[in-house]
Amino acid sequence: MxxxxxxxxxxxxxxxxxxxxxxxxxxxxxxxxxxxxxxxxxxxxxxxxxxxxxxxxxxxxxxxxxxxxxxxxxxxxxxxxxxxxxxxxxxxxxxxxxxxxxxxxxxxxNGPACHTGRISCFYNEVNEVDNKPVFEHSNEQPQTTNGVSADRFAILGELEQMIADRDRERPEGAYTTYLFEKGIDKILKKVGEETAETIIAAKNSDNDELRYEVSDLIYHLLVLLQERKLPLDDVLAELDRRHERPRKD
Structure with a gap:
């Protein structure tokens, strides 16, 4: 359709x-x-x-x-x-x-909603009022799935927003600014390098190294998505659609 x-x-x-x-x-x-x-x-x-x-x-x-x-x-x-x-x-x-x-x-x-260039207009979080934590006395427990916090992926949204801010503002001396100014070829080269280093870490059975390299790879993939103006949400939606398809086995 x-x-x-x-x-x-x-x-x-x-x-x-x-x-x-x-x-x-x-x-x-x-x-x-x-x-x-x-x-x-x-x-x-x-x-x-x-x-x-x-x-x-x-x-x-x-x-x-x-x-x-x-x-x-x-x-x-x-x-x-x-x-x-x-x-x-x-x-x-x-x-x-x-x-x-x-x-x-x-x-x-098709792009950010806010005139500031941010994805959402609701980016000003209230943490304190009169020097007191807003939710200091809250007894609400975070939602969990299989014992894992439901907001465990929040860092991806924060990182995506930070990368989008760097792309828009281009602060001098920032590594992300350097990548955007060098362009798509440099970004793709870094994705390739981090992919290779992730493979080596896995082959070496070194989980500390693997954790470090996967983190680098995810970061550079998010930079690539920003360069191509492809929201991470679109990737997540594609994963969701695949998950809903009936299995062939």
Whole structure:
């Protein structure tokens, strides 16, 4: 199924569930300015990317085009997300909550959501208030799978964001800046070198060396993905799709 056909199917399902555009429009509790907050979430990673406002017309434009459209309260005009930057958001599904006063828009993003160049607008973590840890008294235990913390892959997201920041800002003297300035051939050479060193470490049965070399390899692979503008989420989604396929054995 082509992407266009897939989106048309999604659009038809949205309208069928609500019977008509008029009923869908009526089910949304627009505020006194005719707006409703729209939370944009990555369809694959489930990361919250941004929050903006839609009115009836921008919601209609979003459904018609398959890309996110919003209403800018500051500029008092419609804006097509990524229309200028190219960082568009292709809608995969759309929901409204139980009260009808908030939209959830799941997308596949073609680039960062934030104007700063970050993947998500929600990058300012609150750690302390009045010099006290925010969650000092929290009794909540981290979710685990087979005894392993569910956020054990968080470092990959942090590393991907750091590499994206280096690509955008190019701070002088940083090794990642050096790789990006040397270009794709240098990056590929480093991936090849780290792959070879990983193989040697494995053949030597040296797990300390193997751990070190695999870490280097993963880092350089993330640099390669950034150079090619291929999000890690796309790779994870591909792994997820493969996992869901029926086994042939």
């Amino acid at each position: 082509t992407h266009s056909n897939s989106y048309n199917q999604f659009q038809n399902e949205i309208l069928q569930q609500s019977h008509s555009w008029d009923e869908l429009n009526a089910n949304i509790r627009w505020d006194r300015d005719g707006l409703v907050p729209a939370i944009v979430q990555d369809a694959d990673s489930h990361m919250v990317l941004m929050m903006a406002y839609m009115n009836s017309e921008s919601l209609r434009r979003s459904l018609d085009s398959g890309d996110t459209w919003f209403w800018s309260r500051s500029r008092q005009e419609y804006w097509h997300k990524g229309g200028t930057s190219g960082n568009t958001q292709r809608i995969t599904s759309l929901y409204y909550d139980c009260d009808g006063d908030t939209l959830l828009v799941k997308v596949r993003a």
